[in-house]
Amino acid sequence: MSAGTLTETAAQLDAEIAEVERRIRQRNRRTTRLIWLAQLAIVVVGLALWEVLSRTFGWDFWVSSPSGVWEQLVAWAQTEELWTGLRATLTVTILGFVPGALAGALIGFLFGWFRTLGRIFEPFVLAFYTLPKIALAPLFILWFGIDVLPKVVLAAVLVFFLVFFTTFQGAKTVDRSMLEMGYLMGGGKLAVFRKIVVPTSWVWVFSGFKISLPYALIGAVVGEFMAATEGIGFMIKNATNEFNTAGVFAGLVVLMIVAIILTQALRLVEHKLLHWNDGS
Template identity: 40%
Template sequence: MMTEGKGMAPAVSADDRLEDRDTQKRSTLTIAGLRVGVLIMALLLWQFVAGAFDIEFFVSKPTEIWAQLQDWITSGYLLDNVGITLQATLYGFLLGAATGIVMGFVLGLIPLLGRLLDPFITAIYSLPKLALAPLFVLWFGIDLEMKVVLTAVIVFFLVFWNTYTGVRETDEELMDVLRVMGAKRRDMIRKVVLPGSLTYIYVGLKLAIPYALVGAVVGELIASNRGIGYILMSAAGAFNTAGIMAALVVLMLIATIMNALLNLTEVYVMRWKRAGR
């Protein structure tokens, strides 16, 4: 009869794993239910306070915001403008993220180049990105290209710095072991550097999502007659607080959906981490 060795961790049975999954599922459902409860309580409190203290002009009411959203949806006004903002946000996000990841890897893998360009990149990064918007209007006009470029510039630096840090934080001892074993540079990049920097990359991408929306909306506020930014500007000009709040709700929903989709890609791309546990 075999006995468990000293210091050896006990084997985890299939039943234990299933029990852990069930516990995790129940915990997830409980948290989701609590979140819904908190949201409902906050909306009810908002509705009550706005009516009781007669401050609807300043904060509106959830019921008025919902009525405004319904009106925009049924007329098609919201869908048309959301499509414009989404287009600028997604194009700018993808362009900025792709460029940031590539540049982060290049400068991270070539230390001399990284040290050479670091002060220049830092100097450009220190500029308020939104202050570049008038210059982009001059260069690209007021069409979609200007919003895409502005969004891409904002996203680029967030993704670049995280990717660059992730590449520079690669385990040097592991790299040395692979060199001794005769691994080629491309193998080390594919099997060590890339997996090790993925966490940093996804942190940068998650940080970049709300800023991508900021870039697109600010571009629309500066020069556009369509998009969520234009809706915000029109509602503010008409002192339509419900319209402003409704536009902000739409922006929050877009950011939440984009984050959820990014989380799904992270789960798929980094499934090897869970498999190794």
């Protein structure tokens, strides 16, 4: 077979591979569009049923209605109460998530890599984990007052344990053959930890981040239920005291939207950092 024939064959194979990849991309785009359309249809049908049933059976006091929730959101936005509360809740959520996640990842790495250290402290971590963290809110208020700090601490504690256990598990389950290969190539324990354990555990770390992020929001809202003068949780509490069902649902809708946005933002960060991982 001549060189020219080989070149033509290789070019033909490249063209066929490119065509297959193009078709796969088109199919993936079609699938994504269908998923979005299905999700949109579910939302529209669900809201329509909610509105019709509420109006037909007079359930507005008990479950409100989409129109009632919308009117409440507009009223909050016009008085800037919504933006003030949203800023307060987001501040506590972020201030609680960042230190809780960093501490959970760091300690999880250490306990997972240094097995003896992990075996010593794991029972104590498990013991604290079994405590109902929400029940600690009054204690944090007693210790730190009624300002932002107790809510931040509660959010950080909720985040810490979730990130810790996922990171701890990831550090423990690193492929032992990769570690042995690192040692055989002359790497010390610190180098192997930095270049093998940490990178291969990042998937577990981000899983912990994604799982714990909504819990940071939960910690912020629970703290606002207990003691606050602003925030989405404070607004929901006031709406409950006033038997304002639309206000309660409006606060829940805001929290749901915030949780979705924060989670999607974290997914984008994960995709940028772990683009090599198919599951990211």
